[in-house]
Amino acid sequence: MKHIFSVLLLLAIPSIYAQNTLTGSVSDKNTNEPLIFANIYLPQLEKGATTDGQGNYAFNNIPKGTYSIIVSIIGYETLSQNISFPYANSLDFKLIPSAIEMEEIIISTPFHKLQSENVMMVERETIANLKAKGAVTLADGITSIPGVESVTTGVSIGKPVIRGLSSNRVLVYTQGVRLENQQFGDEHGLGLSDSGIESVEVIKGPASLLYGSDALGGVLYLNPEKFARANTNGADASYNYFSSTRGYNTNAGYKASGEHFKFLFRGSLAEHADYNTAEYRVTNSRFREQDLKAGLGYQLSNFKTELRYNVNNSKLGIPEELGVQNTNNTPLLPFQEVTNHVLSSKSTVFLNNSSFEINFGLLYNDRKEFEEHHDDHGDDDHDDEEYDDDPEAHEDEALEAALHMKLKTFNYDVKYNLPTLGKFETIVGVQGMTQSNANYGEEQLIPDAITNDFGFLATSHIHFENSDIQIGARYDHRNIDVISGLNKTFSSFNGAVGIKTNLAKNITSRLNLASGYRAPNLAELTSDGTHEGTNRYEIGNENLKNEQNFQADLALEFKNEHVEIFVNAFYNKVNNYIFISPSGALIDDTPVFNYLQSNANLYGGELGLHFHPHPLDWLHIESSFETVTGKQENDSYLPLIPSNSLSNTLRVEFNTKAIQKLYAFVRLNTNFKQSNVSDFETPTNGYNLLGAGFGGTVNLFKNNLDIRISGSNLTDKTYINHLSRLKSDGIFNMGRNINVGLTYTL
Structure with a gap:
């Protein structure tokens, strides 16, 4: 290379x-x-x-x-x-x-076009907008995007769900490289802070053509903040307070660019106590997160490169049952300590009418899980109360991790943008990774192993007067070599074709047909032990095959100066869908779960309305509905399928002499009853959540101060989301939460 x-x-x-x-x-x-x-x-x-x-x-x-x-x-x-x-x-x-809001460039698709020019439908949202809605974490914020939900363990841990698919079926990209963070666990979060992230893009549906294995269900693409423009600099600092957790997050950053060199850095800290419901605080839902991001760039006329680094350290309490009620921040047992390092390099060489894009990533994930009775002194008398009374108890007792895994990954992505030939834009490329997993704790859930991936892709965007077509094909090969002797090889050929056309002056349609695949992960193949975070004994299945899917996706959009309407529908057939199921047996008083396979089908979609009547351009009425159904071939329902939901928002925006970008909103989110549940799930009741907020930008000492105040669950409703991992214990989701945010820009 x-x-x-x-x-x-x-x-x-x-x-x-x-x-x-x-x-x-x-x-x-x-x-x-x-x-x-x-x-x-x-x-x-x-x-x-x-x-x-x-x-x-x-x-x-x-x-x-x-x-x-x-x-x-x-x-x-x-x-x-x-x-x-x-x-x-x-x-x-x-x-x-x-009056239509400005369009932005979509980075997650290969040709970097505006959404209106894209053949593939991609949802995009800025982090600033997610924060304005009162999001506590990144995983919490993305749930406001249509078709996206999150499997949660309290507030601190969330895994993205795209149209009913989650875990290793959804690929996360950060800093232009794929994130590897032991994603197989339900209670394994993103390991990323929203600090230093500019926007989120969501590809809903198979993206294996672009990203290979693990993009079978879609992609969550996180765009880092841009460098300053040439010969400029800037700095900012922000503070956010959350009433429910008595918590805060704060960050500060500085960036500067010359004609050729540019750099940036940003640091953040977040601390939260146990979140509050109308009836109690959820014991050990507390967490602490530290995050540092830095970037260095260099640009000439025909060459540009950037190097970015992110280190994130999180201590995350794992709620199990209600107990001590206070507002301390130090996690009790059990808890996780996760350190995630991401070093990425992104370069482009411009030739005559063509270019090479070369991306490399080095990732190091250090995951520790601590339980009771696993400290160096062998003292069995510690309880939650002791750790809670002494905030430094963890350090003093020199706790030893019961489960300690280190995941090291090197990945590469090299693409050649061929010279434009008439109506054709074409990209060919190779992608791959090599990855090692090693255990250092006294317990072991998955074995030491080495994984190697290689993929080759080609895709073209063809422009016509009233329509655009995108086609592509890809071949992937994966080898998993387990140190204990198991060696498995998986391969797949996938393709995609899509067309965007204008049916009328204001009506755009998109039809995409794509296949995707996912190779079984280490946990599914080789697990043999107690997964403490889920309270079950998991047994893997070394005979598992590739998951292979085919999805049809139809999107219609009407847009004029008064109204925007969109309708998205999808049908997703997944062969050899891997799921975990209870066997009825017990090992060490822990229920045994086995990994099985069955063909499955998922279908549903989203529809929405955005009404902004001219000349009342300051008024916005927004409504969206989303639904997904997932079934096995035998008509049994798939687990962890989000309930149908409806969101209605009334928003106003003004510019005044005293306050720029002044806004206010009222939002009502309705989650309907989920009765379509798997054999080991129970139905979940529906509920309504009321939210509201306002904010704007004022001039303070000749610089901008952004002020945001928002409230969620204002009626302090007690409810349980169907995708909450605390549902089996009857523990409520967060109650009323008031968020106050300030950002000062120099």
Whole structure:
């Protein structure tokens, strides 16, 4: 791989000095008035500019080739077009006024286009919007995205669920590389902080073509914050308080960019006590999280690269039963301590009309799980009360982890963007990883093993006058070598085809057909022990086959200046679906669960309405409904399928002299009764949750201060979500929670 990288750099050297410039202006199409502070962005080059007081902009050091250029400003339709360089003339843009919110570039799909240009439907939400709704954690925030839910253990631990599929069926990407964090466990969270993350993108459906195994159900793609624009710098700090947990999270960051070099760093700390319900605090739902992110970038005309590093350390209490009632922050036994390191490198070499993208990732996940009676002194007399009374008890007693696993992963992703040939944009690439799992604790759930992946892909985007087609194919190979002697090989060939077309002036349709696959993970193949986090003895099945699925996805969207309506429907057939089922036996008084396979079908969809009547552009009425049903071939229902839900929001937005971006909202979320349950689940009652909030930006000492105040579950309703792992103990989800957030930008 080193030699390939050197060759690419040598290829780029002859054209490094073939620099191009682009200048022009941005104005209102109707009035010809110049637009100040309009954003002009070249996504492939990650170059941005802002118009000055006369509406003018300028770019330098643009390599030869064809690139997308995106022009946007609040109150106008986002404009996108392709420009070939060298470009001899100035380029002026005229934008059309519109109440429709600005579009953003979708990074998780290969061609980095606006959503309106994408063949594949992708949901996108900014972290700022999730925080404005009062989200306590990243896993909590993503549940406001249609089609996305979370399997939760209290507040601190959440696993994304996309249209009924979760765990290793949903792939998480951070800093441009796939996250490896022992995802097989229901009680294993993301191990990521929302600090330093700009936005979240969700691919709902098979994405194996783009990402390989484990993307059978979809992808959660986390976009890190951008570097500062050339020759600028900035700093900010924020503080958030949450009443239910008597907790807070705070972060601060600084970034600066010159003409070629750029850097950023951000640190954050979060501490929360046990969350409150209307009747009690949930014992040991407390947690503490520390997070540090840093980035370094370098850019020339024909070459750009960035190196990012993230370390996240979390101490997470595991709720089991109600007990001590206080607001201390130190977790009781049992608890997890997880340290996650992510080092990523992302580089692009621009050739004549083509480019190479080269991404590498080094990940190190250190997971420790502590239980009672596992300290160095062999003292069996410790109880929750002692640890709670002495916040330093864990350190003083030098606890030894009962379960201690280290997962080390190196992954790579190399893509070649071929020169555009007429209507065809084409990408070919290779992806893969090598991964080792090692045990250091006195208990062992999964054995030491080495996993190797390799995949090859090719995909094309074909442009026609009124429609776009995307096609692709991929081959993957995975080998799992268990130190105890088991050696398993899995392979799969997958493909995808999609079409986007305009059925009428304001109606867009998307039809995507795709296959995906997932190789069994180590836990499913080799488990033989008590999984403490789930209170069951798990026995793996070394004869498991690939999960293989095929999904049809149809999306319709109507949009004009007054209203937006979307309807998404999907049908997902999964062959050899892997699930865990109780055998009825006991080992050491712990129920035994076996891993089995059966064909399954999932179907459902989402529909939504966004009404913003012109000229009342400040008023927004939003409504969305989502449903999913999952069944085995024998008509038994699949476990952990979210209930149907309905969300209704009334939102207003203003700009005043005193407060910019002033907003307020009232939201009612309805979760319907879930009666379609698996053999070892029980039905879950429906409930309604009322939320509200307001915020805005004021000028303080010549800088911006963002203020956010929101409340969730304002009626203090006692309820249990169907995907809560505490449901079997009858423990309620969070009660009323008031969030106050402040962000000061320098």
